Amino acid sequence: MNAFPDSVQAEPLLRPGHTGASITERITSNVLVRRTPRSLWVAFAVAFVLVMLLFYAVGYLLLKGVGIWGIRIPVAWGFAIVNFVWWIGIGHAGTLISAILLLLVQPWRNSINRFAEAMTLFAVGCAGLFPLLHLGRPWVFYWILPLPETMTLWPQFRSPLVWDVFAVATYFTISFIFWYVGLIPDLAAMRDRASRRWVQIAYGVLAMGWTGSARHWHRYETAYLLLAGLATPLVVSVHSVVSFDFAVSMLPGWHTTIFPPYFVAGAIYSGFAMVLSLVIPVRKVYGLEDFITTRHLDNMAKVMLATGLIVAYGYAMETFIAWYGGNGFELSMMRLRMFGPYGNAYWLLILCNILIPQLLWLRYFRQKPLALFCVSIVINVGMWLERYVIIVTSLARDFLPSSWAMYYPTFWDIATLAGTVGLFIALMFVFIRLMPMISMFELKLLLPWARGGGRATEDAE
Amino acid sequence: MKAPPIYGLMAEFDSPADVVAAAGRASAAGYTLLDAYSPFPVEGLDSALRVRHTRLPLLVLIGGIIGCAGGFFMQYYAAVIAYPLNVGGRPLDSWPSFIPITFELTVLCAGLTAVIGMLALNGLPRPYHPVFNVPSFERATLDGFFLCIEAADPLFGDRETREFLETLRPKGVHVVPH
Numbered sequence: 001m002n003a004f005p006d007s008v009q010a011e012p013l014l015r016p017g018h019t020g021a022s023i024t025e026r027i028t029s030n031v032l033v034r035r036t037p038r039s040l041w042v043a044f045a046v047a048f049v050l051v052m053l054l055f056y057a058v059g060y061l062l063l064k065g066v067g068i069w070g071i072r073i074p075v076a077w078g079f080a081i082v083n084f085v086w087w088i089g090i091g092h093a094g095t096l097i098s099a100i101l102l103l104l105v106q107p108w109r110n111s112i113n114r115f116a117e118a119m120t121l122f123a124v125g126c127a128g129l130f131p132l133l134h135l136g137r138p139w140v141f142y143w144i145l146p147l148p149e150t151m152t153l154w155p156q157f158r159s160p161l162v163w164d165v166f167a168v169a170t171y172f173t174i175s176f177i178f179w180y181v182g183l184i185p186d187l188a189a190m191r192d193r194a195s196r197r198w199v200q201i202a203y204g205v206l207a208m209g210w211t212g213s214a215r216h217w218h219r220y221e222t223a224y225l226l227l228a229g230l231a232t233p234l235v236v237s238v239h240s241v242v243s244f245d246f247a248v249s250m251l252p253g254w255h256t257t258i259f260p261p262y263f264v265a266g267a268i269y270s271g272f273a274m275v276l277s278l279v280i281p282v283r284k285v286y287g288l289e290d291f292i293t294t295r296h297l298d299n300m301a302k303v304m305l306a307t308g309l310i311v312a313y314g315y316a317m318e319t320f321i322a323w324y325g326g327n328g329f330e331l332s333m334m335r336l337r338m339f340g341p342y343g344n345a346y347w348l349l350i351l352c353n354i355l356i357p358q359l360l361w362l363r364y365f366r367q368k369p370l371a372l373f374c375v376s377i378v379i380n381v382g383m384w385l386e387r388y389v390i391i392v393t394s395l396a397r398d399f400l401p402s403s404w405a406m407y408y409p410t411f412w413d414i415a416t417l418a419g420t421v422g423l424f425i426a427l428m429f430v431f432i433r434l435m436p437m438i439s440m441f442e443l444k445l446l447l448p449w450a451r452g453g454g455r456a457t458e459d460a461e
Numbered sequence: 462m463k464a465p466p467i468y469g470l471m472a473e474f475d476s477p478a479d480v481v482a483a484a485g486r487a488s489a490a491g492y493t494l495l496d497a498y499s500p501f502p503v504e505g506l507d508s509a510l511r512v513r514h515t516r517l518p519l520l521v522l523i524g525g526i527i528g529c530a531g532g533f534f535m536q537y538y539a540a541v542i543a544y545p546l547n548v549g550g551r552p553l554d555s556w557p558s559f560i561p562i563t564f565e566l567t568v569l570c571a572g573l574t575a576v577i578g579m580l581a582l583n584g585l586p587r588p589y590h591p592v593f594n595v596p597s598f599e600r601a602t603l604d605g606f607f608l609c610i611e612a613a614d615p616l617f618g619d620r621e622t623r624e625f626l627e628t629l630r631p632k633g634v635h636v637v638p639h
Contacts, residue, residue, distance in 0.1 A: 020500060020604030146535060154539035158548070158558040166565040174572045181576055189500070189602035208586035211593075212601045214484070216583045217502040219515045223579035226521050227572055234568045241561055441501040444604075450477060450501060 013108050014446050015290035023291075023443050027436050028193040030286055036433060037285050044429045050422020057415040058133065066136050068412045075395040075407035080134035083417050085242055085387045086270065087127035087424075088168065089263070090380075091175070092235055093271020094120025098178060099231035102224075108299055110442035111291045114186075115282075116275050117179040118435070122427040123274070124172045126420040131164070133416070160244040167241040174234055178227050181220075184210050186436045239267040246390065252333035253394035256321060262314030269307040269353075270383035272300050276376035278428060280369045282437070291438055294367050301366035304379065308357045311386075315354070329399060337393045341406060345389050352382025465612035468591035468639050469494075470622050472608045472631035473600075477503040480606035483629040484509040487608060490625060494614035498592065498607040500600075520578040521571050528570025532563040595635045609637060 018026075061068060071078040094116035101109035132138045144155050144165050155162045187207035194200045210216070243263035246254035276297070283292045322334035338346050356378050359365040365375055392407050431437065444450050474480045477499065484497050488511050497506050536559040540546070545553050580586070592598055592609060601607055608629070610622055626634045 024500075024603050146539065148539075148543065154544040156546070157536040157540055157562060158555055160561075163561040163565075166562045170565040170569040173569060177572060177576045181579070185501070185602065192599040192602045204588070205586075208580070209588050209590060210585065210602075211590055212498045212500060213583075214497040214499065214503070214506045214510055215512050216585075217499070218507040218512050219517055219579050219582050221502050222515050222517045223575045226518065226575045230568050230572050230575070234565075237561070237564055237568075241565075244561070444501045451504075 013111065013293060013295060014443065015293065018290065018447065020444050020447060020449065023447075024189055024193065024440050026290070027438050027440050027443075028190055030432075031190065031434060031436065032194055032199070039285055040429060040432075044426060047422045047425040047429065050419050051426050053415050054419020054423055057412050057419055060412065061133060061416075062138070066134065068410060070407055070409045070413055072405060072407070074398060074403050074405055075392055077134075077391050077395060078407055079409050079413035079417060080130045081245075082384065082387045082391050083420065084127050084130035084134075085263075085391075086384045087123045087130070087420065088171075088242060089239060089267035089270045089383065089387075090274045091120040091123040091127065091171070091271065092239060092264070092267035093275050094118075094123075095171075095175060095178075095231050095235040096268050096271065097275070098182070099228040099235065102228045103232060107446055108296055110446060111438050112275065112279060112296060112300075113442070114179075114182060114435075114439040115279060115437050116271075117175065117182065118428065118431045118437075119275060119278060120175045120271075121172070121179055122424050122431075123271075124168065124175060125427070126424050128168055128172065129420060130416075131168075160241065160248045163241045164245060167238045171234060171238045174227070174231055178231055181224060181227065182439060182442075183435065184208065185212065185220075185441045186439060188212065189440055190436060236264055239264045246394075251394050251398060252327070252329040253337065253390065256318060258314055258317050258321070262311060262318075265307045265310035265314065266383060266386060269304060269311055270380060272304045272307070273376040273379035273383065276300055276304070276372060277380060280373040280376075282432065284369065286432075286437075288438070291443060297369065297372055298363075298366045301360050301372055301375075304376070305357060305360040308353065308360075308379070312354045315350070333394065333397060336397045337389065340393070340397060342389060342393045342396070345385055346393070349382055349385035349389055352378050353386060356382075465617070466639075467612050468594075468637040469609050469611040469614075469617070470619075470626055471592065471595055471598075471610075471635045471637050472626040472629055473597060473633045473635065474606040474608070474629075474631055475604075477506070477606060479630070480608055481505045481509050483608050483631070486629060487610060487625070491616050492610050492614050492622075494611040494617075496609050496611075498598070498601045498609070500602050500604060500606075503606070515582065517575065517578050517582060521575045524574025524578075525567050525571035529563055529567040531570070532566030533559055535566075536562060591637050591639050594638050597633070597635065 097109050097116040098113040132141055146155055187203050188210035191200055191203035191207050194203055240260035243259035247259040319334055322330040365371045396407055397404055480497055487495055541553045
């Protein structure tokens with residue numbers, strides 16, 4: 001948050017011509033003045049229908065129990081856990097953008113961090129829903145919390161499933177406070193720009209009386225940096241703990257030490273894909289090309305390419321170790337994963353996650369929004385398939401052929417997945433409609449004027 | 462001592478560099494009860510105002526240690542004292558498997574301390590502040606920079622302070638009523 005060094009890349013981070021005032025006017029007017037674009041209403045309607053579908057699916061689940069899903073022994077972890085891992089992975093890009101890129105002094109994060117943090121929050125919310133529903137009796141979820149007074153019974157702290165509860169709850173809390181702390185100065189700006197009394201009061205309450213005092217900024221920057229420093233190891237730990245759910249077990253195909261790093265890389269990979277899938281249309285609809293430039297798209301595409309290669313390395317090592325480790329169960333597991341009944345899913349995942357993303361080596365696919373959007377959608381699908389393949393193939397084909405069985409998702413599995421996608425999109429729309437979707441005070445730091453050079457009217461680049 | 466009739470005098474500036482220079486000169490002139498307001502954190506403004514470094518990092522460290530120790534001993538207490546479970550003859554104090562939750566609770570407590578500590582030390586939430594009485598102060602979240610010298614400052618004098626602020630070449634000098 002200090003002065004940033006001048007960038008080496010040629011593209012500007014901020015379209016020239018902006019001033020401190022024009023940035024705030026442009027971003028606050030999206031919420032306070034501008035009418036919601038019609039295309040957004042249409043998309044919101046679609047998302048809303050999916051939210052209704054989610055309520056229907058969850059309501060029916062509470063009535064009937066998890067038997068309505070396709071989970072059967074031996075595949076007791078079906079869509080619910082696939083979706084959980086997928087959603088929580090998506091969240092990771094938001095923390096990477098807001099915390100890790102802040103510590104690495106990457107000024108380009110300033111125009112996408114708010115958006116990505118909101119995405120994290122909603123993705124983690126969607127993720128948390130699945131283990132809860134998968135419990136079978138969600139209303140006694142508090143049995144996994146350490147509440148000794150009422151329970152006289154403690155959770156099993158040696159179990160990765162209990163670690164998960166702590167990791168996800170901490171992740172959600174820290175993501176929320178990080179997002180909210182980042183919002184405080186911008187909520188104050190919203191308060192000062194709002195014209196209607198009740199709108200002023202609403203933003204004023206949320207801004208908590210922020211004045212922009214230098215003494216306050218001093219503590220604010222300290223707190224923000226400390227939070228970033230805390231969130232960085234946290235984000236690595238969360239998907240590591242998620243991978244422990246698998247790696248700590250004894251099941252062939254799960255019991256590997258490469259899982260934590262390769263899950264974290266995969267999480268960031270899928271998260272950037274989701275950021276791009278959201279940012280590209282929103283940028284177009286709201287005309288935010290001034291703030292989210294081609295350079296942002298290019299940078300995000302490069303991060304995606306790099307993490308995608310780490311994921312490819314993970315797949316290669318997994319296969320190599322299955323052979324090199326000399327364990328017959330591992331080897332036959334890998335053979336069944338590639339050429340068994342789920343072979344199609346495996347090769348589709350290789351296509352989506354490894355082969356198609358290689359297009360990102362070409363500048364065209366990194367910089368043309370539509371092309372990049374298509375690649376990011378493919379990666380989202382690919383990362384979902386990755387979790388499907390890992391979970392379902394290992395469970396469906398364990399040690400004893402007599403216990404092998406196929407897994408078939410039901411309508412309710414698909415309805416719940418589609419429903420959370422709708423919930424996620426609907427929450428993003430509510431966020432865009434009510435909150436400044438780009439961090440204004442951090443964007444102003446990109447102006448040469450903010451770094452002590454020139455006047456407010458001077459161009460940005 | 463009776464309360465001064467106004468909160469203070471406020472000078473308005475157009476650029477971060479101007480307010481940093483003005484804050485430095487006001488501090489050098491001996492004013493101590495003063496503050497500057499800006500739409501984003503301005504580099505050098507806190508040192509120009511002689512703001513002492515905040516105690517927040519120490520609080521966060523303490524919060525982290527509490528989370529770490531509390532998290533570990535909660536698990537130790539549960540697994541060894543309150544609810545011992547023999548899992549295949551393994552030791553009850555299986556500390557390596559307590560590390561993930563200990564880590565998560567360290568981060569959780571430290572993070573909450575950072576935010577609550579920052580707000581508490583800043584005196585937020587605070588719905589009313591006299592500086593909001595200045596009409597042009599709404600630019601403090603847009604592109605305005607303000608330096609306010611409080612009337613409670615020992616060196617403060619209505620005329621002297623106004624004359625001093627005028628020498629800093631501000632865009633304007635405003636009276637801040639209570």
